[in-house]
Amino acid sequence: MTPEQITSRFAIKGTVEDIKPFGTGLINTTYKVKTEEEDAPNYLLQIINHHIFQNVPELTRNIKRVTDHIRGKLKAQKTTDIDRRVLTPIETLDGEGFFKDDEGRYWRMFLFIEGARSYDQLTNAKQAEAGGRAFGQFQKMVSDLPGEPLYPIIPGFHNTEMRINNFKKRVEKDPVGRLKEVKEEVDFLMERSEEYKKIVQMGKEGKIPERIVHQDTKFNNVLLDENDEVLCVIDLDTVMPGYVCYDIGDAIRNGANTGKEDDPNLDNVNINMELYEGFIKGFLQETKEILTPEEKETLAFGAKLLTYEQAVRFLDDYIDGDNYYKTESPEHNLIRTRAQIKLLKSMEENWEAMQKIVNEQ
Ligand code: GN1
Numbered sequence: 001m002t003p004e005q006i007t008s009r010f011a012i013k014g015t016v017e018d019i020k021p022f023g024t025g026l027i028n029t030t031y032k033v034k035t036e037e038e039d040a041p042n043y044l045l046q047i048i049n050h051h052i053f054q055n056v057p058e059l060t061r062n063i064k065r066v067t068d069h070i071r072g073k074l075k076a077q078k079t080t081d082i083d084r085r086v087l088t089p090i091e092t093l094d095g096e097g098f099f100k101d102d103e104g105r106y107w108r109m110f111l112f113i114e115g116a117r118s119y120d121q122l123t124n125a126k127q128a129e130a131g132g133r134a135f136g137q138f139q140k141m142v143s144d145l146p147g148e149p150l151y152p153i154i155p156g157f158h159n160t161e162m163r164i165n166n167f168k169k170r171v172e173k174d175p176v177g178r179l180k181e182v183k184e185e186v187d188f189l190m191e192r193s194e195e196y197k198k199i200v201q202m203g204k205e206g207k208i209p210e211r212i213v214h215q216d217t218k219f220n221n222v223l224l225d226e227n228d229e230v231l232c233v234i235d236l237d238t239v240m241p242g243y244v245c246y247d248i249g250d251a252i253r254n255g256a257n258t259g260k261e262d263d264p265n266l267d268n269v270n271i272n273m274e275l276y277e278g279f280i281k282g283f284l285q286e287t288k289e290i291l292t293p294e295e296k297e298t299l300a301f302g303a304k305l306l307t308y309e310q311a312v313r314f315l316d317d318y319i320d321g322d323n324y325y326k327t328e329s330p331e332h333n334l335i336r337t338r339a340q341i342k343l344l345k346s347m348e349e350n351w352e353a354m355q356k357i358v359n360e361q
Protein backbone atom coordinates (compact mmCIF):
# COMPACT_ATOMS: atom_id res chain seq x y z
CA MET A 1 0.00 0.00 0.00
CA THR A 2 1.20 3.53 -0.67
CA PRO A 3 1.55 6.08 2.12
CA GLU A 4 -1.40 7.96 0.55
CA GLN A 5 -3.62 4.90 0.96
CA ILE A 6 -2.44 4.54 4.53
CA THR A 7 -3.32 8.08 5.58
CA SER A 8 -6.92 7.51 4.46
CA ARG A 9 -7.27 5.06 7.38
CA PHE A 10 -6.70 7.86 9.89
CA ALA A 11 -9.06 10.57 11.09
CA ILE A 12 -7.14 13.41 9.45
CA LYS A 13 -8.45 16.75 8.27
CA GLY A 14 -7.82 18.07 4.77
CA THR A 15 -6.45 16.55 1.55
CA VAL A 16 -2.99 15.05 1.42
CA GLU A 17 -0.73 17.09 -0.86
CA ASP A 18 2.57 15.26 -0.43
CA ILE A 19 4.42 12.81 1.80
CA LYS A 20 8.18 13.09 2.29
CA PRO A 21 10.74 11.26 4.45
CA PHE A 22 11.44 13.13 7.69
CA GLY A 23 13.93 12.95 10.58
CA THR A 24 16.97 10.84 11.45
CA GLY A 25 15.78 8.09 13.85
CA LEU A 26 17.67 4.80 13.87
CA ILE A 27 14.61 2.63 14.46
CA ASN A 28 11.29 3.82 13.03
CA THR A 29 10.70 5.34 9.57
CA THR A 30 9.06 8.75 9.54
CA TYR A 31 7.32 10.90 6.90
CA LYS A 32 5.89 14.37 6.94
CA VAL A 33 2.41 14.60 5.47
CA LYS A 34 1.51 17.97 4.05
CA THR A 35 -2.12 18.85 3.49
CA GLU A 36 -3.43 21.22 0.80
CA GLU A 37 -5.79 23.38 2.82
CA GLU A 38 -4.55 26.39 4.80
CA ASP A 39 -6.71 25.49 7.79
CA ALA A 40 -5.89 21.75 7.86
CA PRO A 41 -2.91 20.68 9.99
CA ASN A 42 0.08 18.76 8.67
CA TYR A 43 0.94 15.36 10.11
CA LEU A 44 3.72 12.91 10.87
CA LEU A 45 3.30 9.42 9.51
CA GLN A 46 5.44 6.61 10.91
CA ILE A 47 6.15 2.97 10.25
CA ILE A 48 6.70 1.44 13.67
CA ASN A 49 9.63 -0.96 13.76
CA HIS A 50 7.61 -3.86 15.14
CA HIS A 51 10.61 -6.19 15.33
CA ILE A 52 11.73 -3.92 18.13
CA PHE A 53 8.35 -2.72 19.43
CA GLN A 54 6.59 -6.05 19.27
CA ASN A 55 3.39 -5.22 21.08
CA VAL A 56 1.98 -2.37 19.02
CA PRO A 57 -1.43 -2.21 20.78
CA GLU A 58 0.30 -1.78 24.17
CA LEU A 59 2.78 0.69 22.67
CA THR A 60 -0.13 2.74 21.34
CA ARG A 61 -1.91 2.58 24.70
CA ASN A 62 1.20 3.68 26.64
CA ILE A 63 1.64 6.72 24.40
CA LYS A 64 -2.03 7.61 24.62
CA ARG A 65 -2.06 7.38 28.41
CA VAL A 66 1.05 9.54 28.74
CA THR A 67 0.01 12.20 26.24
CA ASP A 68 -3.57 12.37 27.62
CA HIS A 69 -2.18 12.85 31.12
CA ILE A 70 0.15 15.63 30.02
CA ARG A 71 -2.61 17.28 27.98
CA GLY A 72 -4.85 17.23 31.07
CA LYS A 73 -2.17 19.02 33.08
CA LEU A 74 -1.57 21.62 30.39
CA LYS A 75 -5.32 22.31 30.23
CA ALA A 76 -5.48 22.70 34.00
CA GLN A 77 -2.60 25.18 33.78
CA LYS A 78 -4.55 27.04 31.07
CA THR A 79 -1.65 26.62 28.66
CA THR A 80 -2.34 28.09 25.25
CA ASP A 81 -0.87 26.24 22.22
CA ILE A 82 -1.43 22.82 23.85
CA ASP A 83 -0.97 21.10 20.48
CA ARG A 84 2.64 22.28 20.44
CA ARG A 85 3.30 21.35 24.06
CA VAL A 86 2.54 17.64 23.82
CA LEU A 87 2.39 15.07 21.03
CA THR A 88 -1.09 14.38 19.67
CA PRO A 89 -1.64 10.83 18.36
CA ILE A 90 -4.20 10.67 15.54
CA GLU A 91 -6.99 8.13 15.87
CA THR A 92 -7.63 5.57 13.13
CA LEU A 93 -11.13 5.27 11.67
CA ASP A 94 -11.49 1.89 13.40
CA GLY A 95 -10.39 3.30 16.77
CA GLU A 96 -7.26 1.10 17.11
CA GLY A 97 -4.84 4.02 16.96
CA PHE A 98 -2.57 2.23 14.46
CA PHE A 99 -3.05 0.57 11.08
CA LYS A 100 -1.54 -2.75 9.99
CA ASP A 101 -1.21 -2.93 6.20
CA ASP A 102 -1.27 -6.00 3.95
CA GLU A 103 2.54 -6.27 4.13
CA GLY A 104 2.40 -6.51 7.92
CA ARG A 105 3.74 -3.00 8.52
CA TYR A 106 2.32 -0.99 11.40
CA TRP A 107 1.57 2.68 10.78
CA ARG A 108 0.59 5.53 13.07
CA MET A 109 0.15 9.29 12.79
CA PHE A 110 0.71 12.35 14.96
CA LEU A 111 -0.13 15.98 14.53
CA PHE A 112 2.88 17.76 13.04
CA ILE A 113 4.16 20.44 15.41
CA GLU A 114 4.70 23.58 13.35
CA GLY A 115 7.48 26.08 13.84
CA ALA A 116 9.51 23.74 16.03
CA ARG A 117 13.25 23.31 15.89
CA SER A 118 15.28 20.30 16.81
CA TYR A 119 19.03 19.91 16.63
CA ASP A 120 21.21 16.86 16.14
CA GLN A 121 24.05 18.71 17.84
CA LEU A 122 24.02 21.48 20.43
CA THR A 123 25.93 24.69 20.05
CA ASN A 124 25.61 26.34 23.46
CA ALA A 125 24.90 25.82 27.14
CA LYS A 126 21.53 27.57 26.91
CA GLN A 127 20.34 24.78 24.64
CA ALA A 128 21.72 22.19 27.05
CA GLU A 129 19.77 23.77 29.90
CA ALA A 130 16.64 23.71 27.76
CA GLY A 131 17.29 20.02 27.04
CA GLY A 132 17.69 19.29 30.76
CA ARG A 133 14.52 21.23 31.56
CA ALA A 134 12.56 19.48 28.81
CA PHE A 135 13.24 16.00 30.18
CA GLY A 136 12.93 17.24 33.76
CA GLN A 137 9.49 18.70 33.02
CA PHE A 138 8.45 15.50 31.31
CA GLN A 139 9.56 13.51 34.32
CA LYS A 140 7.64 15.77 36.68
CA MET A 141 4.48 15.72 34.59
CA VAL A 142 4.29 11.94 34.34
CA SER A 143 5.38 11.29 37.93
CA ASP A 144 1.72 11.10 39.04
CA LEU A 145 0.26 9.13 36.13
CA PRO A 146 -2.68 7.28 37.67
CA GLY A 147 -3.51 3.61 37.16
CA GLU A 148 -1.46 0.52 36.51
CA PRO A 149 2.23 0.83 35.57
CA LEU A 150 2.99 1.45 31.90
CA TYR A 151 3.50 -1.66 29.80
CA PRO A 152 7.21 -2.59 29.57
CA ILE A 153 7.46 -2.35 25.78
CA ILE A 154 11.09 -3.45 25.66
CA PRO A 155 11.62 -5.32 28.91
CA GLY A 156 14.93 -4.43 30.53
CA PHE A 157 15.61 -1.71 27.94
CA HIS A 158 18.24 0.00 30.11
CA ASN A 159 18.87 -2.95 32.38
CA THR A 160 22.64 -2.79 32.01
CA GLU A 161 23.12 -6.07 33.85
CA MET A 162 20.90 -7.84 31.33
CA ARG A 163 22.63 -6.05 28.43
CA ILE A 164 26.03 -7.22 29.73
CA ASN A 165 24.83 -10.80 30.09
CA ASN A 166 23.43 -10.82 26.55
CA PHE A 167 26.65 -9.26 25.28
CA LYS A 168 28.74 -12.02 26.92
CA LYS A 169 26.63 -14.65 25.19
CA ARG A 170 27.05 -12.88 21.86
CA VAL A 171 30.81 -12.76 22.33
CA GLU A 172 30.88 -16.51 23.08
CA LYS A 173 28.81 -17.26 19.99
CA ASP A 174 30.58 -14.83 17.63
CA PRO A 175 27.86 -15.48 15.02
CA VAL A 176 29.50 -13.78 12.01
CA GLY A 177 33.18 -14.09 12.88
CA ARG A 178 33.76 -10.42 13.74
CA LEU A 179 35.07 -10.99 17.26
CA LYS A 180 38.72 -11.15 16.20
CA GLU A 181 38.56 -7.51 15.04
CA VAL A 182 37.16 -6.16 18.30
CA LYS A 183 39.08 -7.90 21.10
CA GLU A 184 40.36 -4.61 22.52
CA GLU A 185 36.88 -3.06 22.69
CA VAL A 186 35.38 -6.20 24.24
CA ASP A 187 38.11 -6.22 26.93
CA PHE A 188 37.59 -2.54 27.68
CA LEU A 189 33.88 -3.09 28.24
CA MET A 190 34.17 -6.34 30.17
CA GLU A 191 36.71 -4.83 32.58
CA ARG A 192 34.02 -2.39 33.65
CA SER A 193 31.05 -4.73 33.74
CA GLU A 194 30.72 -4.99 37.54
CA GLU A 195 30.76 -1.22 38.03
CA TYR A 196 27.86 -0.72 35.63
CA LYS A 197 25.52 -3.21 37.24
CA LYS A 198 25.19 -0.74 40.13
CA ILE A 199 21.97 1.07 39.22
CA VAL A 200 19.94 -2.09 38.62
CA GLN A 201 21.27 -3.44 41.91
CA MET A 202 20.35 -0.25 43.79
CA GLY A 203 16.86 -0.58 42.33
CA LYS A 204 16.55 -4.21 43.41
CA GLU A 205 17.63 -3.26 46.93
CA GLY A 206 15.00 -0.52 47.04
CA LYS A 207 17.57 2.28 47.32
CA ILE A 208 16.14 4.17 44.35
CA PRO A 209 12.51 4.19 43.18
CA GLU A 210 11.28 3.07 39.79
CA ARG A 211 9.62 5.93 37.91
CA ILE A 212 8.14 6.53 34.51
CA VAL A 213 11.06 7.64 32.40
CA HIS A 214 11.49 8.57 28.74
CA GLN A 215 14.56 6.40 28.06
CA ASP A 216 15.47 7.83 24.64
CA THR A 217 16.51 11.36 25.52
CA LYS A 218 18.47 12.41 22.45
CA PHE A 219 18.57 16.17 22.02
CA ASN A 220 16.78 15.86 18.69
CA ASN A 221 13.84 14.44 20.64
CA VAL A 222 13.39 17.89 22.23
CA LEU A 223 11.34 20.38 20.25
CA LEU A 224 12.21 24.03 20.79
CA ASP A 225 10.49 27.19 19.63
CA GLU A 226 12.05 30.06 17.65
CA ASN A 227 13.73 31.36 20.85
CA ASP A 228 15.10 27.94 21.80
CA GLU A 229 12.52 27.64 24.59
CA VAL A 230 11.15 24.15 25.24
CA LEU A 231 7.97 23.10 23.49
CA CYS A 232 7.87 19.39 24.32
CA VAL A 233 9.67 16.09 24.05
CA ILE A 234 8.85 13.56 21.34
CA ASP A 235 9.63 9.91 20.52
CA LEU A 236 7.64 8.38 23.36
CA ASP A 237 8.05 4.73 22.31
CA THR A 238 10.32 3.78 25.17
CA VAL A 239 8.46 5.62 27.93
CA MET A 240 8.38 2.89 30.57
CA PRO A 241 9.25 2.21 34.17
CA GLY A 242 12.95 2.82 34.83
CA TYR A 243 15.37 4.95 36.87
CA VAL A 244 15.76 8.68 36.70
CA CYS A 245 19.48 8.61 35.84
CA TYR A 246 18.68 6.91 32.52
CA ASP A 247 17.12 10.09 31.15
CA ILE A 248 19.65 12.67 32.18
CA GLY A 249 22.40 10.15 31.47
CA ASP A 250 21.37 9.52 27.88
CA ALA A 251 20.72 13.22 27.30
CA ILE A 252 24.32 13.97 28.32
CA ARG A 253 25.73 11.03 26.38
CA ASN A 254 24.05 12.25 23.25
CA GLY A 255 24.10 16.00 23.76
CA ALA A 256 27.29 16.89 25.62
CA ASN A 257 29.63 15.16 23.18
CA THR A 258 32.00 17.49 21.32
CA GLY A 259 31.87 15.05 18.40
CA LYS A 260 29.20 12.93 16.78
CA GLU A 261 27.76 9.66 18.03
CA ASP A 262 29.42 7.98 15.06
CA ASP A 263 32.44 10.24 14.72
CA PRO A 264 35.20 8.36 12.92
CA ASN A 265 37.73 10.90 14.24
CA LEU A 266 38.07 10.10 17.93
CA ASP A 267 39.96 13.35 18.57
CA ASN A 268 36.65 15.12 18.06
CA VAL A 269 34.96 13.11 20.79
CA ASN A 270 35.09 14.39 24.37
CA ILE A 271 32.69 15.43 27.08
CA ASN A 272 31.89 19.14 26.85
CA MET A 273 31.71 20.17 30.49
CA GLU A 274 29.84 23.40 29.79
CA LEU A 275 27.07 21.51 28.05
CA TYR A 276 27.17 18.86 30.77
CA GLU A 277 26.60 21.55 33.38
CA GLY A 278 23.73 22.99 31.34
CA PHE A 279 21.94 19.64 31.20
CA ILE A 280 22.39 19.01 34.93
CA LYS A 281 21.23 22.52 35.86
CA GLY A 282 18.15 22.43 33.65
CA PHE A 283 17.18 18.96 34.74
CA LEU A 284 17.56 19.71 38.45
CA GLN A 285 15.67 23.00 38.17
CA GLU A 286 12.62 20.94 37.25
CA THR A 287 13.10 17.81 39.31
CA LYS A 288 14.76 18.98 42.53
CA GLU A 289 11.60 18.56 44.58
CA ILE A 290 10.69 15.12 43.35
CA LEU A 291 14.10 13.40 43.48
CA THR A 292 15.39 11.62 46.58
CA PRO A 293 18.97 12.40 47.73
CA GLU A 294 20.00 8.91 46.56
CA GLU A 295 18.57 9.58 43.10
CA LYS A 296 20.38 12.90 42.88
CA GLU A 297 23.59 11.07 43.61
CA THR A 298 23.06 8.79 40.60
CA LEU A 299 22.77 11.58 38.01
CA ALA A 300 26.43 12.02 37.11
CA PHE A 301 26.88 8.26 37.10
CA GLY A 302 23.94 8.02 34.69
CA ALA A 303 26.00 9.80 32.02
CA LYS A 304 28.79 7.22 32.28
CA LEU A 305 26.30 4.37 32.58
CA LEU A 306 24.36 5.22 29.43
CA THR A 307 27.55 5.80 27.46
CA TYR A 308 28.92 2.45 28.61
CA GLU A 309 25.64 0.74 27.82
CA GLN A 310 25.40 2.32 24.38
CA ALA A 311 28.93 1.09 23.58
CA VAL A 312 27.85 -2.41 24.65
CA ARG A 313 24.72 -2.19 22.50
CA PHE A 314 26.53 -0.96 19.38
CA LEU A 315 29.29 -3.56 19.75
CA ASP A 316 26.74 -6.28 20.45
CA ASP A 317 24.98 -5.39 17.21
CA TYR A 318 28.29 -5.28 15.32
CA ILE A 319 29.26 -8.75 16.55
CA ASP A 320 25.76 -9.95 15.67
CA GLY A 321 26.07 -8.74 12.06
CA ASP A 322 24.05 -5.49 12.30
CA ASN A 323 20.52 -6.69 12.90
CA TYR A 324 19.26 -3.93 15.22
CA TYR A 325 20.42 -0.45 14.25
CA LYS A 326 20.13 1.05 10.79
CA THR A 327 23.69 1.24 9.43
CA GLU A 328 25.26 3.08 6.51
CA SER A 329 28.34 0.86 6.14
CA PRO A 330 29.54 -2.51 7.43
CA GLU A 331 31.80 -0.69 9.95
CA HIS A 332 29.15 1.73 11.16
CA ASN A 333 28.37 -0.02 14.44
CA LEU A 334 32.07 -0.43 15.17
CA ILE A 335 32.73 3.25 14.51
CA ARG A 336 29.84 4.07 16.84
CA THR A 337 31.24 1.73 19.51
CA ARG A 338 34.68 3.35 19.37
CA ALA A 339 33.18 6.83 19.64
CA GLN A 340 31.18 5.80 22.72
CA ILE A 341 34.26 4.25 24.31
CA LYS A 342 36.22 7.43 23.69
CA LEU A 343 33.42 9.49 25.23
CA LEU A 344 33.37 7.21 28.27
CA LYS A 345 37.14 7.59 28.70
CA SER A 346 36.72 11.34 28.61
CA MET A 347 33.98 11.15 31.25
CA GLU A 348 36.23 8.98 33.42
CA GLU A 349 38.91 11.68 33.20
CA ASN A 350 36.39 14.36 34.23
CA TRP A 351 34.59 12.26 36.81
CA GLU A 352 35.33 14.40 39.85
CA ALA A 353 34.27 17.59 38.13
CA MET A 354 31.10 15.90 36.91
CA GLN A 355 30.10 14.93 40.45
CA LYS A 356 30.99 18.34 41.82
CA ILE A 357 28.63 20.06 39.39
CA VAL A 358 25.72 17.94 40.59
CA ASN A 359 26.58 18.62 44.23
CA GLU A 360 26.69 22.36 43.64
CA GLN A 361 23.06 22.52 42.44
C1 GN1 B 1 17.84 4.45 18.93
O1 GN1 B 1 15.83 5.51 16.86
P1 GN1 B 1 16.41 6.47 17.82
O2 GN1 B 1 17.46 7.26 17.19
O3 GN1 B 1 15.37 7.29 18.53
C2 GN1 B 1 17.65 3.61 20.19
C3 GN1 B 1 18.22 4.34 21.39
C4 GN1 B 1 19.68 4.62 21.15
C5 GN1 B 1 19.84 5.41 19.86
C6 GN1 B 1 21.29 5.60 19.52
C7 GN1 B 1 14.37 1.85 20.71
O4 GN1 B 1 17.07 5.62 19.03
O5 GN1 B 1 18.08 3.57 22.55
O6 GN1 B 1 20.22 5.33 22.22
O7 GN1 B 1 19.21 4.75 18.75
N1 GN1 B 1 16.24 3.32 20.39
C8 GN1 B 1 15.82 2.05 20.58
O8 GN1 B 1 21.42 6.54 18.52
O9 GN1 B 1 16.59 1.09 20.66
Ligand code: MG
Binds near residue numbers: 025027216
Ligand atom coordinates in the same frame (compact mmCIF):
# COMPACT_ATOMS: atom_id res chain seq x y z
MG1 MG C 1 13.73 6.51 19.54
